[in-house]
Amino acid sequence: MPKRSGNGDSVIRVHYDAGWGRRITLRGSKPPLAWSTGLEATWTQGHVWTYVWPKSSGVLEFKPLLDDRAWSVGGNYHLRAGSTVDVYPFFGPPVGTLHKVHDFHSPQLDNRRTLVISLPPSYEENPLKRYPVLYMHDGQNAFEDATSFTGVSWGADRTSHSLVAQGRMDEVIIVGVYNTGNARVFEYTPGPPNGRMGGADLYGRFLIETVKPWVDGNYRTLPGREDTALMGSSLGGLVSFYLGRRRPDVFSKVACLSSSFMWNGSELIREVATSPERVPVKFYIDAGTRRDPLTPTQHMKEALESRGYVQGKDLSYYEHKGGQHHESSWAERVHRPLSYLFPWESSGGRATE
Known part of the structure; x- marks a missing residue:
């Protein structure tokens, strides 16, 4: 800037x-x-x-x-x-690359998973540049149809590159953090650990204490909170919102698509509505109008507005007409959170030392 x-x-x-x-x-x-x-x-x-x-x-x-x-x-x-x-310009084609890291260990959760890192188009061409980072949950669904749970990915890398070429968003590094199958519900849900639920704090520590330092150490990132974001859908949207509120010192912007805000009797909605604290985080929240948690998302929007969040400023709320709880719907509208969280000229890459 x-x-x-x-x-x-x-x-x-x-x-x-x-x-x-x-x-x-x-x-x-x-x-x-x-x-x-x-x-x-x-x-x-x-x-x-x-x-x-x-x-x-x-x-x-x-x-x-x-x-x-x-x-x-x-x-x-x-x-x-x-x-x-x-x-920090580039002049080559607006096409990035994917790097995969297999068997990435989590000491907090005592398990392993794959990370897939989408590098922006200028990464190899302009080594003087550093980049904001977006961490995406359910990373196997983020970029590749072949690894997606439903056979359809979000195509977040291709969409981001297209938005950059159009001058609608800044370049970012996107880190897709795979889920771990049977442990997904545990890792993505808040609350005291109880069987298969309630491990969001441990998962958050994994992201903050293990994944982020590794990414910052191996890629040219802008590591500050103002350049670090979270995004997910369904339970991934829930955990994004939860971690964004609890760790605004690490994350400054969060995107939550078709989020499971009804989890545990809509606890997070009540928390926002009754909390005297207004967390300094930009939120994108949305839902589709067909078999999607639209009503809980509307209630979360109202709770955020009651705390002083303003549509178009630090809140972006969207209803996807005909949108469903499916990767194909999230792929259709992923351009919205990407361009909202990282608009063109919002982050200037610093020269390397």
């Missing part, structure tokens, strides 16, 4: 290793920039291309190009008067 420039000038810093003999140019909405022809930025140490002009230029819309021929992928960028904006 843009930050205030110390000397009052407006500054663009494009972080990109263009390679020997190549250059970064800028085109934009105000002179001396134009959309028809680019002006070359100045290369500085660390492969930072800088362009400066007085803050009297006002608000500027601009885009970097490679050799003044290849436009950067995604939307236009914006520069406020007197601010500095850091841009």
Whole structure:
């Protein structure tokens, strides 16, 4: 995100290793920039291309190009008067990659599972960039039809890459955390452990104490709470909401699709409605209108609004007409939470040390 420039000038810093003999140019909405022809930025140490002009230029819309021929992928960028904006572009195809890690051990739950990590399109092309991270429950359903429980995945990676190309969301790393079959209900439900239920706190410790440090240590992440999110559906939506409320020091945004808010007599809804505390977390909640927990989701929306959450600001509520409790419905609308949690220009990747 843009930050205030110390000397009052407006500054663009494009972080990109263009390679020997190549250059970064800028085109934009105000002179001396134009959309028809680019002006070359100045290369500085660390492969930072800088362009400066007085803050009297006002608000500027601009885009970097490679050799003044290849436009950067995604939307236009914006520069406020007197601010500095850091841009981490890429110019290749908007296609990412999947990494799988098998037999990942949880000391908290004493079991093993697979992690599947969706890396964004620029990850290999622009090693100067770091990324927000979205942790998804039921990870086998997140990306691949072949591993999905129903044979249909959310396609969250493909949707996110498409949204990036359209300039509707920032690039993110998505970590799909597989469930463990018979232990799923235990891991995704709050409350004191009781047989097959109530292990959400242990599962949360697994994510926070084991998975997140491993991801942050092995990938170029932005590890702060403002760049860390949770998303899930059904019981995965329930545990997302539960962990988001209890650990706002780790997670700042949460997406809950078709969530089982009726769990344990709608305990979480009552908790939100009666709690004096307003947790500083952005929530996306939704449900379909066919055989889905629409009424409990409506009640959760009302509870959040009673605590001061505002639709379009720190709350996004959506009813999917005809939507059902199925991966195909979640795939149809996954673009909504992705673009809400990580809108274009909401997180600037920092240069590596």
